[in-house]
């Protein structure tokens with residue numbers, strides 16, 4: 664515990680022990696974004712961002728990140744790796760590096776790949792698995808390979824709001840502070856599982872638990 668907090672302090676303050684910090688402290692997205700904002704060698708990182716330790720940035724120096732930008736496990740690519748091969752094979756001296764400029768309020772989904780020379784406009788969503796090769800317009804949802812607009816974030820919010828209000832646990836969501844409440848989570852999980860599978864999660868016992876349970880029942884009968 665003391666070691667963890669020491670490693671976190673050293674990493675946050677001086678940018679040292681980064682590998683140990685990731686392994687030992689397993690920082691959540693918001694904390695890790697703050698670490699990268701201070702020490703990640705990005706062009707810049709805004710406030711209220713979330714970046715996972717599994718998110719890949721090949722060239723952070725060319726990446727600008729706005730405020731409230733959330734990354735899942737995805738890859739932001741800043742250069743074309745084929746250039747080194749071409750330089751040797753053709754005896755040429757090529758260069759192909761580009762910026763990735765991500766404006767405010769953007770979410771980038773799981774396994775998405777953003778290629779160099781792309782600007783992602785504000786209030787946009789990049790769907791899971793998308794390969795972004797061109798600029799993403801402000802307010803757009805893009806998906807697919809190559810990524811193309813499939814909708815507007817404003818419409819998605821309206822649909823999600825209506826769908827959330829219809830949930831059997833809508834009242835709990837309204838009471839929840841922030842996006843995750845560890846005290847409320849077990850109750851929410853039980854309600855969701857019961858609704859998804861129309862019965863609660865089955866309880867599995869280990870052999871020892873099962874034996875002592877049976878023994879308890881038999882002892883109660885005798």
Ligand SMILES: CC(C)(COP(=O)(O)OP(=O)(O)OC[C@H]1O[C@@H](n2cnc3c(N)ncnc32)[C@H](O)[C@@H]1OP(=O)(O)O)[C@@H](O)C(=O)NCCC(=O)NCCS
Pocket residue numbers: 735736771772773788789790791792793804806807813814819
């Ligand atoms: C894009 C996303 C936000 C949903 O947007 P949506 O507007 O609700 O999309 P819908 O589910 O209504 O689908 C609209 C169309 O887009 C398609 N689509 C949705 N998500 C897609 C995706 N990831 N890739 C390709 N196509 C997708 C649907 O198949 C549908 O196509 P159709 O009209 O031909 O049937 C969601 O699918 C997504 O990818 N979320 C990210 C999830 C994620 O990465 N989580 C990480 C956890 S950290």
